Amino acid sequence: MDHVRVSPLLRARYSPLRFDQGHELADEQLEALLEAARWAPSAGNSQPWAFHPRRRGEEGHATLVEHLAGSSRLWAPDASALVVNLARREVDESGMPYSEFADYDLGQAVAHMTLQAQAMDLACRQFRAFDLDGLEEALGVRPGWHILTMTAVGVAAAAAPDGRERRSIVDLRTAGRSDA
């Protein structure tokens, strides 16, 4: 990324493996995270997303921790907050589609939240290592809605791992097509 000018906010972002267990997320910070997600673009302004944030020590945080897998339980409870990210794929139990872009648009909103965290000197790590069915039951997730991921938000207590890798730009521009 060194030879082109990518925005510092995007350039500095990474998903830390550890969080500072002493940091507390202020009300204004949580509100800014949600506000950033709220203004993400979506197909036909469908906004097919919902967020269930719980800060460390707050009521409901333990419920999220209980459903973590062994791997995420080693680090995610240290984060200042855990946010459950939900997409609305269907309208309700009829199965009628709500948005075919539900997952895509949720991804955009979570990216906005993540970059807002970065702008506040915080960091996010998204993960899927939790008991999805158990958590959907515990939270009473309604028909049509689906939990996709959780985001851990807080102060990074580990630097970006060495040797981060990505596919080349040439590969990004040619993959998936036979005319390339």
Next chain:
Amino acid sequence: MDHVRVSPLLRARYSPLRFDQGHELADEQLEALLEAARWAPSAGNSQPWAFHPRRRGEEGHATLVEHLAGSSRLWAPDASALVVNLARREVDESGMPYSEFADYDLGQAVAHMTLQAQAMDLACRQFRAFDLDGLEEALGVRPGWHILTMTAVGVAAAAAPDGRERRSIVDLRTAGRSDA
């Protein structure tokens, strides 16, 4: 969004209805857009995305314009570039899943590209108003890969529409769950 401090980059972003047909996207700008998308996070670093950008006047741009729907043909050709956004859901024709987060992660990468555009005083409008099947055939999209959207990138020639609306934060925090 006025009472909380949301990053200027996120705060200023909107999807313009018109683009300046005189603006040309420089090589370095296109590279920065792709580089920003390239470093987006993804599930297990699966990077389930590809991008097919064509600048106005460049070889291949006409192919994208030919597949636009009547509605998008009124404005999208004016943009400095059109980018086809592809997600890899399956490995190949076997149908074996490549990533269940393909759409979600593509959304994140497109959000990064969009915010990089914003950082360069450009704007993006994502859309789905095109002949999807025809475009997949024209581009020779391989099994497992799917075109989800196009992004028009350029200089906005229309201000943000009045009366932009979003669901309230309370609604974002309570929708989709019966325990809320």
